[in-house]
Amino acid sequence: MTEFPKAVSVVMRCKDEGWAVGGTLRQLFNQTFDGEIELIVIDSGSTDGSLETLAAANPAKLIQIKPSEYVPGVVMNRGAAEASHDWIIYLNADAEPVGTDWLKELLTTAIETPNFGAAFSRQIARPDCQAVFAHGLEQCFGPQRESANWEHFFSMVSSITHRSVLDAHPFREDLQYAEDDEWTRRLIENGYQIPFSEKSVVMHSHNYTLQQSYKRAFGDAKAMAATAEKPPENALTRWLAIGLGWANDTRKDLKWCAANHRLTEMPHAAAVRFYQRLGRNDGYRAGWKHYQRDT
Template identity: 50%
Template sequence: MNQIPDSISLVMRSYNEAWAIADTLKAIFAQDYAGSIELIVLDSGSTDGSHEIIRQYQPQEFIIAEPGTYVPGKVLNQGFRLASHEWVVFLNSDATPANDQWLKELLQAAVDTPKLGAAFSRQIPRKDCEAVFAHDYDRCFGPARESDQWDHFFSMVSCVAQKSVWEQYPIREDLQYAEDDEWTRRMKAAGYATVLASESIAIHSHNYTPEQSYKRAKGDAIAVAQAGNIPDVNRRWHRDVLLPAIKDTLKDFKYFRAHGTLSELPHAFRVRYQQRLGRMHGYNQGCRK
């Protein structure tokens, strides 16, 4: 094993997440890590008391943007620019380290990877997570994760990268969704590795309505299509919405049965249908731009 860095910059994005941010900041500074942590917080105009909590931890940089001006690529690039150290960790304010090994395990996976693009943490859902989204976290991050068979998967929620690599591959600022997917695909094409640090665990999840699921899926698909990463643009409802939604729900059925949550299956189908519909609409719209 290679030696982990003795100093890092930690960039936290926040917006009205006072309900989680105190636990997240407490967990960051309780890590089993002997090095120094430079805290940089980029807030999108929170109004829920987050600022008072953040100031207790005396961040090196605390930038408060005007509400409604958030563009993910711009904020992430700003975080890299403000970082004083080569190794830059990104952690969403509502992604709470699960234990005191989160940072050490993330950094170890990073330094042990030749030609690293980025390393990202495993995420586990919160206790109040609805079954359909808990299943998604299992598919993406679980021990037998489906994402290992996908052409590409990455999450910026909890990750680390090197500033010198970012200087060669800055994050695109014209995408409102999936900017991290495009960024790591571009680095991957240039020969840089993206790895899951499975022993670095962050607690993070969201419960979305079917309508919110549609919006997120559509936004991600628009961004992916604009980046040129979807070859098939001739989408059809029965082939690319209905049948995949049914297949997704059958997978949910197996997961729900194993976890005693079968009562949530009707909600799961509504979510899966809207996810697939949003994806189809997003691909079509993104490819027309």
């Protein structure tokens, strides 16, 4: 995997991303990459005009599935199977490449990495992003990102892999969340490298409600419990872990909000962090029971 490719396939997932997909498509086809960009779109029931915008971009394939049929691993495996080229980029419909070198930088990271498995782009916040979520993006993708010191971190939003990797290690098709985390952990166990392509940048952020924050944290933790070895804590330890984790999150948010002159958003940030911690804990317990049948 050392030659710079002459063609790539971009697999794009979409559902009601009409507010963003136009910008994503414009930037996708405005790259300095001189080769062919084959676009494979899988839409899971858009009703907001996304389909018309996607069709106007003349994708190689525009596949429509029902919302009830959407399972991340199934969709990504299918997207790769539909693609004509060996280098496969996954790009969410609401992840707008920043600048004209997004693709070149992502490819460069991939071809220069020995034992390459997958690579992921940096993500930055949109101008309207609420403080707690903007801070979260910096923790995951910023210049001093905390995620570099975490046990593991990966994001599928803007990422690249090779067909040979997917042929040997396809995505699990029984997870509704955290399928990218499980997949890349499995790649690492099999000797692959998973680099961060810091110079490849997309604009991607969401302002989730408290309920959405809980649901996403719940779903990720439930999926991660599918392969976990540590059982859930007892009731006392559970609430202690939630409280201490929330306090640590809030301390970091306070420091970030102060530095960025956004202290008025701290009450909202604290509420979001509590719902995230609660969802993560509840999801892990539910996942342990669901996947391992052992309480």
